[in-house]
Amino acid sequence: MRAFDRIASHIPLFRDELLAMPDQVKLQAQDIHFKSDEPIAVCGREGVFFLKARGVTRALAPGLPTVGAGKLQELFMYICGRSVFSHEEEIRQGYVQVDSLCRAGICGTAVLEGGRVKGFRDITSVVFRIPRDMPGCGDRLFLSGVDFTKGALIAGEPGSGKTTLLRDIARSLSMGRFGQGKRVAVLDSRGELGAFSLGPCADVLRNCPKGPGFEMALRSLSPEIILCDELAPGDTEAVESAARAGVGLIATVHSGSDPRSRPLCRDLLNTGAFQTLVALRGREYPCEPAFIEGPGERSMFRESCAV
Structure with a gap:
């Protein structure tokens, strides 16, 4: 159905x-x-x-x-x-x-x-x-060389496909589609990320607040990468704690076309948890990046990035 x-x-x-x-x-x-x-x-x-x-x-x-x-x-x-x-x-x-x-x-x-x-x-x-599952929508990020083990922050406006993209990244990492499979912990605080299959190595903590969720995942699940959706101002301390624990962190945050103009995005990037910033094009082009900003460089995407 x-x-x-x-x-x-x-x-x-x-x-x-x-x-x-x-x-x-x-x-x-x-x-x-x-x-x-x-x-x-x-x-x-x-x-x-x-x-x-x-x-x-x-x-x-x-x-x-x-x-x-x-x-x-x-x-x-x-x-x-x-x-x-x-x-x-x-x-x-x-x-x-x-x-x-x-x-x-x-x-x-x-x-x-x-x-x-x-x-x-x-x-x-x-x-x-209406949740969407778009297998392969995150392939462009892997093929662009994003190292998710060093952390990635995905920023975009509501409806731009942040959750759908995050879900596909979790699945690709869990299944080892672009290299060796990774142990992935998914903090699904609102019951959206785990609505579809995420593969054999993705463990989902549902309906758990992010702060306790980070601690539970680190102590009990032995993850290499933790994923979570919709970071808020109160999550900065938990993000810093996860970064110090030596795991990769992939998360989403609401923002306009220029993520660094939002104080929350700047604060999150300053934690050191995210080596890569991915800005999405918007609700008319769900899951498509406008640019990917890695260490010292920015890759722009003007054309359709559908995969």
Whole structure:
């Protein structure tokens, strides 16, 4: 079952209409948006499509199917398995893990406790992300001579393919596609990296915060390389600790076209954990590098890098 259809199967509202959408829309879709009293939107590389009674349309016109606040709350309860408490920690971070492949982002009114998000009420949006598996999308980096054992930081905007690329790198290292296979530990704090097979030598720690995850991996898994997704300002200390432990670290971080203009990226690069910086082109060219910056040099990529 393709990823879009599997995600749609978790959406009781308009499931049949979503499954009946044209294949050309499904194949490029990146997420499905449900917003209170608004048309259902399917967003992807080719822009936004709105669901209608039969098929899709690009025109935001009167009469399109919408989801009322009550139905949206019902959808939220459904993806929580009728138990909000069992997803409490995820909800604090703004999402619900529906299954190993499906993650839904949520919006609403944040409930605060001691300055920390405790949960959400009055859910106003539910966004289902469509994960992709693109075997071979990381080949260009290996063929360009990137030494992942010395660390690599992959930077890009949301939707630019960071997670998909990281997943493929883990698989190639684990399977030994470009040399001897490596023992790889994958810190999958949000349940996205391990949604597809990563090969025989990749061990996945799911739903574990990065700080404790680094320590668990180093003590228990004997990795040569650790991979993790979406580094945040609070992860810098854990990154420095992993670098001092003598393992390669491959990670992603959100940034615009110039990663070094973001303080977080500069701080991460200054830890010494990353010999290589990979900047991605953007959401219109998922997984494709704009440039690769290694020790003392930068390789630019202007043309399509699809592999």
